[in-house]
Amino acid sequence: MKNLRLPKSPKVLLGLGIVGFFILMTVIGPWLAPFNPSATNFAANLTPSAHHWLGTTSLGQDIFSQLLVGARATMVVALVAGLVATVLSVTVGVAAGYLGGFSDDGLSLLSNVFLAIPGLPLLIVIDSYLPVNSRSNSFVIGLIISLTGWAWGARVLRAQTMSLRNRDFVEAARIIGEKRRRIMFSEIAPNLLPVLASSFLFTVLYSIGAYVTLAYIGLTSTAVWNWGTMLYWAQANNAPLSNEWYWFVPPGICIALVGTGLALVNFGIDEFINPRLRAAGLTARQRRKLGLPRRVRLGFTPVLRPVRTPRVAAAPAKLAGQ
């Protein structure tokens, strides 16, 4: 893979930081949790205190522990769903775009059907057919969520593949005798990495939303803690009405933060995947420092002027050795 350099944009770094933090929480969250999230032996409805950082629920459970433990299921399901959906969308999208003809027609029909069917109702229907013990399995939930999330990516990838199909290097691969499957997945697909990465992130975002919604409606097993289940219980116990903000606001914020982090990372995707796109351009701060106008308008190339003779030699120096 190409050498990846750390992006300089503050937006992207922030996004990476947020996502990284939550991934960390996924890994060590349950270990850090002070109490068993299901344990009901505490006093109920406590407000946040030193002992219970986020207070307790109506059943006497520690909310902070629930949050930490719940991170794992939420993130794992989202990541699994994102991965499976991305694999599906690559396979279908690239094949449809490259093969054309009847294969394209068939695969496009398939993705259009999945696009047209409303995701959430489909999820609910599929979920209701699951045996009860499967509902607690994060992977299974992730799989069914991915079923509703792959179609959009497939369409985008198909369009990209169609434009790549006629590029010279694809023709060259055909000329040397490369098999079709290898051309699709070894030559074309790697060129789709920026789109893929972006699609993956969006799918993860979508999956979190879907999972939380499923949990909130109560369709997932309550034995597994996740942020959606917390919201479910909070709603069921009238937490919003009783102003128990410490119950439903933290999971809500976490969900929103993860989403924001993913979106910010998406902004910078092109930058770290493709080193050639990285700027000869300048950030706003650099511009200001040099006295250049904030926006360079086409047709008015900016001019740098030294006001006094610079300390460096007057003739523009050669670039070697800088």
Added chain:
Amino acid sequence: MSADTFDIQAVSDPLEPRDSDVVVANERSEFVLEVTNFSVDYGVGDNMVRAVNDVTLHLRRSKVLGIAGESGSGKSTLVYAMTRLLRAPGVISAGDVILNVTNPDNETESTSVNLVTASEKELRKVRWSHVSIVLQSALSALNPVLRVGREFDEVLKTHRPDMSKVQRRSRAAELLAMVGLNEDRLVRFPHELSGGQRQRIMIALALALDPDLVIMDEPTTALDVVTQREIISELHHLRSRFGFAMIFITHDLSLLVELADEIVVMYAGEIVERAGARELYDAPRHPYTLGLLNSFPPLHGQRRELTGIPGSPPDLSDLPQGCNFYPRCPFRMARCEHEAPALTSIENADRGVACWLHSPDSPIAVPVELSRTANPARNSAPAERSRS
């Protein structure tokens, strides 16, 4: 070279009115364009790449200047920056570009405008009416959703607001006729026309306001050779009729020899040789020019093996310490590796070359190929290599 060693004051905000260097000369200047010590960079600070380095050139009225070079030479960057059309992250880092435009009311007078310091208002006034540009790819330069006639209409409306619609239409037809196109082309869209026709339209647009200077950036590169010949011939006629000066950029040196009065050869952002067209062809003085001339297989004469220039075009972000051409030069000396030669006049005021071989204290004599005075027949060469 960080930005901190300079005290930079940008003279670039186009919205602030400035005192520009506008001087009304009493007598019309002999030069239509004077570029002095012009440098253009991409980016600033640590990642800066110098695309044009300290270029000085002068163009007399009604003359044709040819700029020859390959990728990395900076030839296109030079002219786009000169007209302030260079896209970000390009910045002009030094120099002046003085355009001496003929007063429309009095042909014996000219006004000087420094394009580098001019305000937005002045640039707009000067653009197209005094200096116009023909881009390389007409297909991308013409608006694909506008009919050709509309392009002419827009240009004329903007710069000659007093013309009526009928007058504009007839002027457009006149311009098309000038470049040998039928009036019915006005209703066509660009994609309906051939490459040659589109390029003629670009030329007609460029001449719409009778400018002093027309810049052409590789206008015939994408065209076939027969169409190219027609367009060049068209340009000859137009020049003799209207008398505009022309800057013609191309990598095809043989074309320039026919077309230009003076040729400037650029390499890695600098001018390496400057001479009259015929002189340059018959008697090149810079090793790069010689190499370039020898890179065109001849149409006539004995077939013999040519070598072109070994190596690859320069990487502007990693230029050698001394002469830029050092890595590829067949005549290089020790001095060339550490010291960059400056463009100096030799033989006469109009000839210049940037090469240590021609300096008075050069340790070796100038090689035969770079000191001839006339072009020997190109077929007096080693015997044709044998074929199996």
Added chain:
Amino acid sequence: MTDATLSPSVLSARHLTRHFTTRVPGRFLNAKRVVRAVDDVSLDLFEGRVTAVVGESGSGKSVLARMLARIVTPTSGELVLEGTPIPVRSKRTLDYAAMVQLVLQDPYASVNPVHRIRHALERPLLIHGANKSDVEEQAKTALARVSLEPPERFLDRYAHELSGGQLQRVSIARALCVKPDVLLADEPISMLDVSVRLGILNLLRGLCDSEHLAILYITHDIASARYIADETIVMYAGQIVERSHGTTLVDEPTHPYTQLLISSVPDPSDPTSQDPTKSEHATFAVADVGCRFAPRCPSAMDVCRVEDPPDFIVGEGHTSHCWLHASEPRAAVEMALPQRRREGEPTTT
């Protein structure tokens, strides 16, 4: 150019034709227009010889190359590879790919930007049966053959780190990896810097001589064709209008289009310059009936507008597709050039 003891052609095209049907916009149903991109082209490629095809865009030369490479199916005609006819409707086999390779015009687009150069060379080797353990060595050998030395330096680079000339050499090396007998080059130098072009031309010529390849060199630049060709063919609007051994037709062009082409090339060594008429040539006008070049031809006669001329022999190994030479003998219907024959074998037509 002797005939004796030379092998028969490696790859021959017989009456290759490729038509495209397009819909004419703005007209009612069934309004179709047939574009004859390549029309009845026959040529032979011989071992150790460079055949140059010169033509402008729209002349059909690229379609011809792709038909020879079998990535475009001809509408009609026949291909003969080393004496064996290939049915044009059949699928392109790996064996054919191992014998006939094509190098494309744009070096920057020909190499996959996400993979290292190593990948571009190893794939053809592996596909055509090299052992995994040998592959690196063979890739290095291929790079050395195209003068990219030291090969190790290039194997791990990415396409964007190489210059156009270097990339084109990589493309050629990739084609050589399968050890073909025929190398087709579609305008291999037109997108390169001028100073680099000769290097590639010399490389092609060198490979032809040292590896006994049959090379088809397609270009719009007749001067570069003259530089390396053993046989020169000029195409216009899908047809071959003139062909000759060596570069005879450049020195003595007989077809009006060839003459126009040559006089249009900027040639500072020749002070007489042509001054074409000012008015726009209807460059699109290719006649459907009669000689294709007639609308633009300064010497067009009545017969030219009515009937497409045959090929006439105007010199040793030199034919011209033009009624101006009607007094000359007609070229053989099968092919314009006498087929090379082994010593003792009877001549075939």
